[in-house]
Amino acid sequence: MTALSWKPLLFMLAIVAGLAASPALAQSTVTDGQKLAFDRGKGNCLTCHVIKGGDLPGTIGPELKDIKAKYPDRNDLVAILFDETKRNPQSMMPPFGRNRILTEQEISAIVDFLQTL
Numbered sequence: 151m152t153a154l155s156w157k158p159l160l161f162m163l164a165i166v167a168g169l170a171a172s173p174a175l176a177q178s179t180v181t182d183g184q185k186l187a188f189d190r191g192k193g194n195c196l197t198c199h200v201i202k203g204g205d206l207p208g209t210i211g212p213e214l215k216d217i218k219a220k221y222p223d224r225n226d227l228v229a230i231l232f233d234e235t236k237r238n239p240q241s242m243m244p245p246f247g248r249n250r251i252l253t254e255q256e257i258s259a260i261v262d263f264l265q266t267l
């Protein structure tokens with residue numbers, strides 16, 4: 151075997167390593183999103199929503215489940231979290247983005263988490 155023939159192999163290894171690394175990254179934003187959603191001082195989503203894995207949920211809002219089927223476009227979820235009063239002026243749900251309760255990054259992590267429900 152000549153030294154040259156290793157090149158494609160190394161190239162493929164790099165791709166495989168890259169593929170293996172990306173789900174780990176996605177997993178960490180999901181975990182962050184869940185923490186932020188459950189944190190009573192941050193998203194505090196459990197005050198109003200039943201969410202799988204969360205304790206002592208309230209029922210002012212609908213249970214958050216099958217979210218990806220209901221909102222396949224993540225931008226819709228970002229919009230709901232940013233300011234639900236745009237869709238429903240009477241909404242009880244705080245406009246997390248508009249009121250700066252959550253940053254854009256925090257909203258994005260929560261959306262990643264919501265899409266796993």
Ligand code: HEC
Pocket residue numbers: 187192193194195196197198199210211212213214220227230231234237238240241242243244246260264
């Ligand atoms: C004070 C209560 C309250 C809090 C806190 C709250 N929500 Fe809501 N949420 C609601 C209500 C009520 C609705 C129903 C729709 C409406 O009012 O416009 C809703 C709707 C939603 C929807 C749309 C659900 C569907 O099935 O269409 C999503 C997604 C959502 N909330 C996510 C969240 C997340 C994530 C958090 C935490 C960051 C959160 N909510 C915090 C009250 C709340």
